Amino acid sequence: xxxxxxxxxxxxxxxxxxxxxxxxxxxxxxxxxxxxxxxxxxxxxxxxxxxxxxxxxxxxxxxxxxxxxxxxxxxxxxxxxxxxxxxxxxxxxxxxxxxxxxxxxxxxxxxxxxxxxxxxxxxxxxxxxxxxxxxxxxxxxxxxxxxxxxxxxxxxxxxxxxxxxxxxxxxxxxxxxxxxxxxxxxxxxxxxxxxxxxxxxxxxxxxxxxxxxxxxxxxxxxxxxxxxxxxxxxxxxxxxxxxxxxxxxxxxxxxxxxxx
Ligand code: GTP
Ligand code: NA
Ligand code: MG
Numbered sequence: 001x002x003x004x005x006x007x008x009x010x011x012x013x014x015x016x017x018x019x020x021x022x023x024x025x026x027x028x029x030x031x032x033x034x035x036x037x038x039x040x041x042x043x044x045x046x047x048x049x050x051x052x053x054x055x056x057x058x059x060x061x062x063x064x065x066x067x068x069x070x071x072x073x074x075x076x077x078x079x080x081x082x083x084x085x086x087x088x089x090x091x092x093x094x095x096x097x098x099x100x101x102x103x104x105x106x107x108x109x110x111x112x113x114x115x116x117x118x119x120x121x122x123x124x125x126x127x128x129x130x131x132x133x134x135x136x137x138x139x140x141x142x143x144x145x146x147x148x149x150x151x152x153x154x155x156x157x158x159x160x161x162x163x164x165x166x167x168x169x170x171x172x173x174x175x176x177x178x179x180x181x182x183x184x185x186x187x188x189x190x191x192x193x194x195x196x197x198x199x200x201x202x203x204x205x206x207x208x209x210x211x212x213x214x215x216x217x218x219x220x221x222x223x224x225x226x227x228x229x230x231x232x233x234x235x236x237x238x239x240x241x242x243x244x245x246x247x248x249x250x251x252x253x254x255x256x257x258x259x260x
Contacts, residue, residue: 010051010074014097016090016121018111019043019082021103022133027079030060047089048079063151082113094120100128106135132163149178156186197221201231210244215254 015023024036024044031050036042053074058067080086080093090113094100100121104114121128139146139159149160162178164171184191198219207213214231223229228241248254 005071008072010072010076011098012076012078012096014078014080014093014100015103016080016094016100016114016117016128017082017103018105018108018113018117019084021082021105021108021111021114023082023101023103024048024079026101026103026131026133027077030077043083044079044081045083045086046081047093050077050079051075052077084113087113087116090117091120094124094126097126100126101131102128103131103133106132107138135161149174155182194220195222197223199223213246 015027017023020042024039027048027050028034028036030052035048039045051074054070054072057075058070061067061070078093078097080090094117100117102114102117102121104110110118118128120126136146145158146161147158149162152158152160160178160182162171162175164175166172198221200217200219202215202217204212204214223242223245225242225245228239231238231240
């Protein structure tokens, strides 16, 4: 029989994070069990372990079409308590694992025991994956269906979620590409050039040296210097003509004045 690469054992994965970030609930979701609801006060007070054979992982990841890449026989997952009094159990769990999941409640950010867990993992040079939890349900509570954008097959019905960081820039390429591709795919009619001018006034102001200026968004059509225009005024319509057209620099905000 053909064999590719060495025999692999099951990786041991520890699940860490502040109390109530949803560690046990996530495992319940994977296992299709209900352990969390049976816990006293909904608090995990001991270490738990669950073995996931690769068949099950294959089944739960089928939609990602990556079957062929699964090489390990399974995955052993260790659940830990997030309550502050169980630091010893988190330390134990993190010391025996090969890899970890750090669960963060997206509404709460990095809480105390999450930071403690991160420090444990850092001190042992353990690789980990961050699971940002709880976001989708909050949208559901608002009556909205949402999905991670790369899994969303019914755009328009289901809103896309793109994880981003405005500090590191992660996710920004995904966000931009999605916006452009989605718009050009679903709004072709609306985005087709027409001759009829469609233009909305944002602001009217008097600028020294220019006189009265109007900030407008030209939605469609073309404006020329010398064109006669009609705008709404307090005392009725104002008929005037365009003396000059100024456009903000590309990649610069309208509010940022560029000195030429
Ligand atoms: P400890 O083990 O006590 O540290 O908590 P934990 O991290 O295991 O969290 P647990 O699974 O007990 O979940 C805490 C609460 O959050 C429960 O009421 C869960 O039902 C709820 N919860 C977990 N995940 C989600 C989620 O994705 N969305 C929402 N809305 N609630 C969630
Ligand atoms: Na809990
Ligand atoms: Mg728990």
